[in-house]
Structures are given as structure tokens and as C-alpha cells.
Amino acid sequence: MTDKVRDQDKTHFGYKDVKPDEKEKMVAGVFHSVADSYDVMNDLMSMGVHRLWKRFTIELSAVRKGHQVLDIAGGTGDLTKQFSRLVGDTGRVVLADINESMLRVGRDRLIDQGIVGNVEYVQANAECLPFPENTFDCITIAFGLRNVTDKAEALRSMCRVLKPGGRLLVLEFSKTNNPLLTKVYDTYSFSLLPAMGKLVAGDSESYRYLAESIRKHPDQKTLEAMMKEAGFVNTTYHNMTGGIVALHKGIKP
Numbered sequence: 001m002t003d004k005v006r007d008q009d010k011t012h013f014g015y016k017d018v019k020p021d022e023k024e025k026m027v028a029g030v031f032h033s034v035a036d037s038y039d040v041m042n043d044l045m046s047m048g049v050h051r052l053w054k055r056f057t058i059e060l061s062a063v064r065k066g067h068q069v070l071d072i073a074g075g076t077g078d079l080t081k082q083f084s085r086l087v088g089d090t091g092r093v094v095l096a097d098i099n100e101s102m103l104r105v106g107r108d109r110l111i112d113q114g115i116v117g118n119v120e121y122v123q124a125n126a127e128c129l130p131f132p133e134n135t136f137d138c139i140t141i142a143f144g145l146r147n148v149t150d151k152a153e154a155l156r157s158m159c160r161v162l163k164p165g166g167r168l169l170v171l172e173f174s175k176t177n178n179p180l181l182t183k184v185y186d187t188y189s190f191s192l193l194p195a196m197g198k199l200v201a202g203d204s205e206s207y208r209y210l211a212e213s214i215r216k217h218p219d220q221k222t223l224e225a226m227m228k229e230a231g232f233v234n235t236t237y238h239n240m241t242g243g244i245v246a247l248h249k250g251i252k253p
């Protein structure tokens with residue numbers, strides 16, 4: 001096990017070292033607070049680019065008619081909505097999230113858009129997924145893993161509930177490798193982002209946590225090593241927007 005992989009055993013809330021149960025409560029507080037303004041802020045913060053990152057995730061998922069899909073940390077349901085169309089009447093999409101406020105906003109939004117019939121909503125922690133072994137053809141976790149307290153346990157849990165040959169896609173903020181881009185991105189994340197959070201959502205602290213949690217998240221190589229340790233094979237990743245975001249893929253053997 002590398003030092004970087006071992007460092008993931010420590011629990012952080014942004015830059016603060018905290019106990020595991022404290023982190024869970026603090027993350028819950030952040031998402032209760034941002035749930036109602038989450039979609040507007042997502043578009044504002046990324047200038048709409050999160051839609052392109054998610055589109056690529058859907059393309060790489062290879063999800064098709066009849067598939068069973070789990071969108072863990074699914075929040076307001078951007079990926080679930082697309083999967084619901086792809087799996088059709090014979091498939092099923094489970095939108096699972098630990099946070100009831102995010103689940104409520106997601107469920108109301110999808111129902112309003114007529115996405116009904118093949119979507120289920122489950123309140124669940126990624127660390128102990130309440131599904132039988134070998135259930136899903138595909139699991140996605142988009143911008144969720146960095147909020148999870150025990151990431152290694154969550155990855156093992158995802159591996160357990162995937163069918164053999166099934167794929168996991170982890171879409172997450174990652175590490176830029178261009179010094180100029182890193183400088184601009186840091187200024188944006190630590191100055192502009194909390195100010196925007198204050199203006200639009202009346203909450204700068206949650207958006208400061210967002211910026212800090214991104215910096216504490218494992219880099220591309222470390223996350224790939226963690227996925228292998230959790231049991232995934234054929235692991236790969238694609239950097240997007242200069243490494244600001246990476247899409248990791250792994251297959252259950």
C-alpha cells in the first residue's frame with residue numbers, strides 16, 4: 001500500500017482533521033444547506049461544463065436497454081435521468097444518496113420532468129450499500145466519492161454489488177498538471193466560489209468546504225490504486241478540462 005493510499009485512512013472535512021462520525025454529520029450539513037440551490041450553483045460554478053463531463057460519463061457507461069444501474073450519491077439526478085432513458089421499461093435505475101434533502105430535490109425534479117416508472121430512490125451510505133451481491137451492470141458515483149468518509153470501504157461495497165463484468169465509473173474533481181491552470185483554478189476556488197455561494201445560496205462556508213475537499217481528494221494515480229485494491233481490474237482514467245475533473249473506470253472481474 002502506498003503512503004498516499006494509506007493517507008486516505010485519515011478523515012478530513014475539507015482541510016480539518018475530524019473523527020469519522022463528525023465528518024458524516026458535517027457533510028450532511030453541507031448538502032442539507034445546498035440542496036435547493038444545488039442545480040443553479042452547479043451550472044454557475046462550472047459555467048455549464050459539468051454537463052459535458054456527465055455526457056462523457058454516460059457515453060463510457062455503455063448502459064443499454066434492460067440494464068440495472070446504480071447512481072450512488074446521485075443527488076439531484078442528472079445521471080439517473082439519462083440512464084432512465086437508456087435502460088427503458090425492462091431496466092431499472094436506483095438513485096441512492098445518503099442525504100434526504102438531496103434525494104427529495106432529485107426525486108421531485110425527475111418526477112416533474114416525467115422520469116417515472118423505472119427509477120427507484122434509496123437513502124443509503126456508499127460505504128454499506130443495501131443491495132445483494134452481483135446486482136448491477138453499471139455503478140456511477142459523480143462528485144460524490146470525495147465526500148465519503150471511508151472511500152476504500154465504499155469502493156469495496158460498490159465492487160460487491162456489481163455483477164461480474166460490470167463497470168464502475170467515478171467522476172470526480174482531480175488534480176491539474178499545468179501550473180498556470182492550477183493558479184487560476186486556486187484563485188477561482190478559494191475566492192470567487194465562496195463569494196458566489198454567499199450571493200446565490202446565502203452560504204459561503206459550504207462552498208469553501210467544496211474547494212478544500214477537492215484539494216484533499218486523492219489524485220488520479222492514487223484513486224486508481226485504491227480502485228485496484230478494492231478489487232477492480234482494467235482500471236483506466238480520462239482527464240477532462242486539464243485534469244480539473246477525471247473519469248475513472250474499473251471492471252469487476
Ligand SMILES: C[S@@+](CC[C@H](N)C(=O)[O-])C[C@H]1O[C@@H](n2cnc3c(N)ncnc32)[C@H](O)[C@@H]1O
Binds near residue numbers: 027078124125
Ligand atoms: C456534489 S453532490 C453530487 C450529486 C450528483 N451526483 C451530481 O453529480 O450532480 C454529492 C452527493 O454525494 C452525497 N453523499 C455524500 N456522502 C455520501 C455517502 N457516504 N453515501 C452516499 N451519498 C453521499 C451527498 O448527499 C450529495 O448528494
